[in-house]
Amino acid sequence: MDFKNKATKIDLFSFGTIPMRTFHVTWFAFFLCFFGWFGIAPLMAVVREDLQLTAEQVGNTAIASVAMTIFARLIIGWLCDKIGPRKAYTLLLVLGSIPVMTIGLASGYESFLLFRLAIGTIGASFVITQYHTSVMFAPNVVGTANATTAGWGNVGGGVTQALMPVVLVLVTMLILDESLGWRVAMVVPGAMLLLMAPLYWKLTADSPDGNYSDLRARKEMASSRSVNGTFWDAAKDIRVWALFVIYGACFGVELTVQNVAALYYYDYFDLDLRMAGLVASLFGLMGIFARSLGGMLGDRCGHLWGLQGRVHFLGGVILLQGLAMVLFSGMTVLPMAIGAMVVFGIFVHVATGATFSVVPFVNKKSLGSVAGIVGAGGNAGAVAAGFLFRNPDAMPWPTALMILGVIVIGVSGLSFLVRFSEEHELEVRKEVARRLERVPVGAEA
Numbered sequence: 001m002d003f004k005n006k007a008t009k010i011d012l013f014s015f016g017t018i019p020m021r022t023f024h025v026t027w028f029a030f031f032l033c034f035f036g037w038f039g040i041a042p043l044m045a046v047v048r049e050d051l052q053l054t055a056e057q058v059g060n061t062a063i064a065s066v067a068m069t070i071f072a073r074l075i076i077g078w079l080c081d082k083i084g085p086r087k088a089y090t091l092l093l094v095l096g097s098i099p100v101m102t103i104g105l106a107s108g109y110e111s112f113l114l115f116r117l118a119i120g121t122i123g124a125s126f127v128i129t130q131y132h133t134s135v136m137f138a139p140n141v142v143g144t145a146n147a148t149t150a151g152w153g154n155v156g157g158g159v160t161q162a163l164m165p166v167v168l169v170l171v172t173m174l175i176l177d178e179s180l181g182w183r184v185a186m187v188v189p190g191a192m193l194l195l196m197a198p199l200y201w202k203l204t205a206d207s208p209d210g211n212y213s214d215l216r217a218r219k220e221m222a223s224s225r226s227v228n229g230t231f232w233d234a235a236k237d238i239r240v241w242a243l244f245v246i247y248g249a250c251f252g253v254e255l256t257v258q259n260v261a262a263l264y265y266y267d268y269f270d271l272d273l274r275m276a277g278l279v280a281s282l283f284g285l286m287g288i289f290a291r292s293l294g295g296m297l298g299d300r301c302g303h304l305w306g307l308q309g310r311v312h313f314l315g316g317v318i319l320l321q322g323l324a325m326v327l328f329s330g331m332t333v334l335p336m337a338i339g340a341m342v343v344f345g346i347f348v349h350v351a352t353g354a355t356f357s358v359v360p361f362v363n364k365k366s367l368g369s370v371a372g373i374v375g376a377g378g379n380a381g382a383v384a385a386g387f388l389f390r391n392p393d394a395m396p397w398p399t400a401l402m403i404l405g406v407i408v409i410g411v412s413g414l415s416f417l418v419r420f421s422e423e424h425e426l427e428v429r430k431e432v433a434r435r436l437e438r439v440p441v442g443a444e445a
Contacts, residue, residue, distance in 0.1 A: 002364070005208035006138040008435050010145055019136035022204045023149060026132045029089060030153025032196050033125035035160045036100040036189040037065070040116070042161045042262045042277040043168055043182045047112070050179045057109050059390030062259040064116040066252075066382040069123030073379065074231075076124040077131065077372020081227040084206035084213070085132040089125065093197035096122035101190030104183025120379075122193070127375040129153060131368050134360045135207050138435040139428055140299065143310070143357025147295020150356065151287040151349060157258045158284020160189070165277045227368075234369035239362055242417040243355060244377030249318060249411040250351035252381020253325070253404060257283055257348075259382075260389050261341075264397055269334050279338060286345040294353025307361055307420040307428060314354040315415025318408060321347035325405030329398050352378075358418065361428060 007019035014020040040047065041062075048058055079088050099118035106112035130146050137145040167188055172181035206212045215221035234240050261280030265271045271279065294317065301309035324344040331337035355374065362370050388400035 002431075003135060003207045003209045006435065007136060007145075007208065008138045008140060010137070010141055010148070018205050018208050022132055022136050023145060025200060025203045026089070026129050027149035027152040029093065029196050029200055030125050030129040030149065031156040031159075032189070032192050033093070033096065033122045034153055034156030036096065036193050037119060037122045038157050038160050038258055039100065039164050039186055039189040040103060040119075040182075041065075041259050042164045042273075042280065043185065044263060045266055045273050045276075046168065046178055046182050050182065051106065051108055051112055053109055053112075055393065056391050057113075058263075059386065061109075061113050061116045062256075062389070063383055063386035064113050065120050065259065066123065066255050066379045066386065068117045068120030069379040070376045070383065072121040072124035073127045073372050073376040075372070077127045077368040077370070077375065078227070078231050079368070080128055080131045080371075081230055081366075081368035082224050084211060085128045085135075086201065086204050086206050086211060089128045089132070089204075090197050090201045092122070092125055092128065093193050093200060096125070097190045097193035097197075099190075100193060101187050103186050104180075123379060124375075126150065126153070126378075127368075127372050130356050130359070130371050130375065132204070134367060134371070138432065139361070140303070140432045140436065142360050143295040143298040143302065143353070144292065145295070146356040146360070147298070147353030148292040151289070151291025151295075151353060154254070154287035154291060154349070154352075155285060157254075158281040158287065161258075161262055161277045161281035161284060164189075165274045169274070230366035231369040231372075234363055234366040234373055237363060237370075239418045240370055240373050242414045243359065243362070243374045244380070245411055245414055246314065246318060247352070247355050247374050247377040248379075248381020248384070249408045250321060250348055250355060250381075251375075251378030252383075252385055253321075253408065254283075254348050254352065255378065255382035256385040256389065256404075257345075259386070260397065267392070268397065269337065271334075282338065283341055283345040286342065287349045290346045290349035291353040294350035294355075295357045296353075297350070298354045298357025302357065302428075306425045307358070308425075310354070310358050310361075311415050311418045311420075314351065314358060314418075315412050317347060317351045317354055318415065319412040321351050322405045322408030322410075322412065325408060326402055327405075329401035329405060332398075361420065361424070 011020055099115050103115040106115050129149050133145040133149050167185045168181050171185045172178050216223055261283055262276045265276040265279050298310045298313055301313040324347050328340040328344045331340045359374050385404055
């Protein structure tokens with residue numbers, strides 16, 4: 001979308017402009033969404049005992065937490081085009097807070113599974129985050145903006161691994177009942193989501209030029225009816241589906257590891273719940289810098305070698321991620337396993353950042369739908385990967401990790417399907433030059 005006032009740089013210490021205010025508010029909202037989405041994961045050892053869940057049932061609930069997100073992301077991308085990201089995010093924050101705060105009402109496997117399904121809708125927040133920064137920033141920095149907001153938001157997954165066990169301990173100290181403690185502890189992330197909703201509404205705008213409703217009223221933007229067919233335009237593009245699978249191989253793997261990491265160290269390395277959560281949090285905390293790095297390197301490759309440079313970088317880093325994952329799967333000594341996980345985690349986050357340094361250029365008119373489909377690929381990948389971890393007795397988790405790593409290596413080849421025409425390459429170069437005022441407006445024609 002060709003809004004006039006897109007930012008051409010990221011001033012991290014600024015809160016005054018619409019793009020930078022949106023940048024900071026949206027990454028923090030996504031952080032809270034991730035915190036609520038995976039808040040229960042580090043408490044699963046306690047939940048497993050309280051609800052008497054089998055290993056297979058635990059695996060099913062992990063799959064459920066990401067399965068619903070597939071459908072939510074497909075819808076929310078189109079909804080951003082339709083009503084704008086500001087309304088979409090505010091609505092999602094309010095609705096998403098409800099199952100997070102009330103998951104403690106689960107009394108058995110079936111009800112717990114349904115709550116985790118409902119909580120999975122919060123994962124659609126990622127699509128809005130990427131959409132919102134995509135419309136706020138110019139092509140020369142959009143990859144960095146997308147990757148940084150997503151990366152800092154993903155840190156919520158790491159923080160929850162370390163913090164929720166502490167919240168559980170504090171709650172249990174007050175009520176002296178661990179069974180009730182995990183239920184009360186989950187009210188905390190849910191309440192934070194609810195409080196974030198009015199702040200998002202007040203502090204952001206749909207675009208750097210204003211809210212969609214105002215722009216449409218002034219005839220400065222196409223009507224909401226014009227986006228009705230954009231989903232199908234995106235769905236007909238093979239590049240979108242290649243990126244769908246690629247994102248499944250990086251973000252899908254990230255979600256899977258977020259779900260199982262604490263239990264992995266708890267069961268395979270005999271760590272207690274708090275230490276297992278702390279070690280597991282290192283994987284998510286790589287998002288503080290690694291996803292931003294992926295976006296920055298994607299933008300740099302784009303500057304040097306055009307849009308295909310972004311794609312080739314993405315394919316290369318996906319390949320390295322798969323190799324690092326195979327290495328991690330073979331580690332049996334705790335310090336070596338932690339080191340390998342950190343390396344693997346860096347490549348995963350770099351790959352996710354690199355993916356969304358490509359997405360904004362695939363189809364500007366269907367940006368929300370493209371982001372929604374590719375984003376849904378992450379969760380589809382997590383669902384598929386989750387089946388490898390459903391029954392550790394039939395397939396030990398180290399074996400599952402190795403198989404998943406080999407699959408990722410194979411997926412890296414799909415990057416060759418993502419191609420851009422010379423006309424598209426030239427159009428992007430002209431837009432960057434115009435926005436950076438290297439040539440006068442109109443002189444590029």
